[in-house]
Amino acid sequence: MARIIPMASSIKPSLSSPPGFARRPRAGVPVFNSFHRRLTLFHLASAVPQLQSFGLWASKFIKGESGGISLSAAESAAQASTAIPQENALDWVKKDKRRMLHVVYRVGDMDKTIKFYTECLGMKLLRKRDIPEEKYTNAFLGYGPEDSHFVIELTYNYGVDKYDIGAGFGHFGIAVDDVVKTVDLIKAKGGKVTREPGPVKGGKTVIAFVEDPDGYKFELLERGPTPEPFCQVMLRVGDLDRAIEFYEKAYGMELLRKRDNPEYKYTIAMMGYGPEDKSAVMELTYNYGVTEYDKGNAYAQMAIGTDDVYKTAEAIKLSGGKITREPGPLPGLNTKITACLDPDGWKTVFVDNIDFLKELE
Template structure:
C-alpha cells in the first residue's frame, strides 16, 4: 500500500502544470542595475517595490509580462553595496537574433564583454559573454525568433546525475502546493535536501508556498502555480501557488 502511494505521489510532477518564474539575486545598487538591464540588455522594468520595514527593495525585469515570461528579481538590501558571487553561480543566457549587435550595444552602455562575439570553438553557434555592474555573467546566444529571450540559468552542482534525478522528481512549480510538498519530502529522504518552510500561506499576502533546499543547497520557491523562483546565493527552493501569485501581481499594478 505504501509503495503504491509513493508511486502515485511521484507521478504528480509529471502531470503538474509548471514553469520557472523568477531568478532572485542581490545587487549593490538597484537603480544602477535597472538602468543597465533596460538600456544594455533591452529588458523591461515590470515592477518595483520598497519594503522599508524589512530594509530591502527589489525590482522585476524581463522581456515580457511575468504571467507568461521568465524574469529576474533583483534585490537590494539597505546599506549593502557589494556581494561575493562565489563559484556556484555560472551565468544567465539571453537569446538574440544578432549577438554582434547586442554585444556592441552593451559596450556602448558601459558594460563589459568578457568573451567577444563569434562562433563557439569547433561549432557554428555564435555567442558572447557580458558582465553586469555587479559581476554577474550573461551569455549571449544567437537564436532567431525565440519566444523567451531570457532562456537559461547555469548553476554548478556537486553531482549532476543526482541533481537531474532530484529535479525530475520534484515539481519546481505547482498547481497544488500541499501535494508538491509531500513529493519534495519523499524525494529529499532519498536524494538529500531539506524543507525550510512548510506548505502554507505567507503572512500578510496569503500566497501559498513551500520552500526547500536541493542537495546542493540551491534555493527555490514553489507556489501553487505553473511557476517557480530560483534564488541565487541563498540556497533554497520554494513552490508557489499560481492563482495566489497572480493576485499578488495584480494587486501591485
C-alpha cells in the same frame, strides 16, 4: 519578490543559515533575506527554526500572541486533506502545471543595474517598490509580463553595495538576434565584455559573455525570434546524475539534452518545462572532480509555480530534497508556498499557481 534585511555585521549567522550565505560575517553584508508583502510568499519560505534570521518584520507574521510558532489548524487540516499516497506523488509531479516564475538575487546599486539591463540587454522594468521602513528596494525586469514570462527580481538593501557571487553560480542566458551588434551596444554603453562573439567551443552557436555592474555573467546566444529571450540560469553541481534525477523526480523537469566535453573537463545538462527555444531552462554544469562550491551570498533562489504545494513537498521529500518551509499559506496571507533545497543546496520556492496570479492583480 525578495528583499534582504541587513543585520549588524557583528552578528554571526547561525548554523541554520541557508546554504549560499556567508558562514563568516562580512561587514555590511546581510546574513539572510525576507520579503515584501507581494513576494513575502517566496522568502518566508525559509524553515521556521531559522526565524532568528528574518528580523522583526517576519516575526510579527509568524509569532502568535503567545510568541510561539505554529501552523494554524486550518493549514494543518489543509495539509492533511491534500496528502496523497507515496506511490502516486512522483507520478503526480509529471502532470503538475509548472513554470519557472522568476529568479532572485542581490545587487549593490539598483539604478545602475536597471540602466544596464534596460539599455544594454533590452529588458523592461516591470515594476519597482521601495520600502524605506525596512530599508530595501525590489525591482522586477524581463521581456514580458510576470504571468507569462520568466523574470528577474533584483533586491537592493540600503547601504550594502557589494555581495559575494561565489563559485557555484554560473551565468544567465539571453537570446538575441545578433550577438555582434548586442556586444557593440554594450561596449558603447561602457559594459564589460569577457568573451568576444564567436562559435561556442565544440559547436556552431554564436555566443558572447558580458558582465553586469555587480559581476553577474550573462551569456548572449544568437537565436531567431523567441517568446522567452531570458532563457537560461546556469548553476554548478557536484554530481550531475544525482542532480538530473532530482530535478526530474522532484521538480518534474525534463532532461532536454546532455553534453559531455572531455576536452574541457565538464558536462552540462539542460533541464526545463519546455523546449530551449521557447522557454527558460536550467543549465546544470558538472566540472570534473569538483563536488562542492562556495555559493556566496549574492544569488538567492528560483521560484516555480505549481498547482499544489502540499503534493509538491511530498514529492520533494521522496526524492531526497530538504524542505525548508513546510507547505501552507503564509501567515496573514492566503498565498500557499513551500521551499526546499536540492542535493547541492540550491534553493527553490514553489508557489500556488492560482495564488500567484491573485498576487499580481
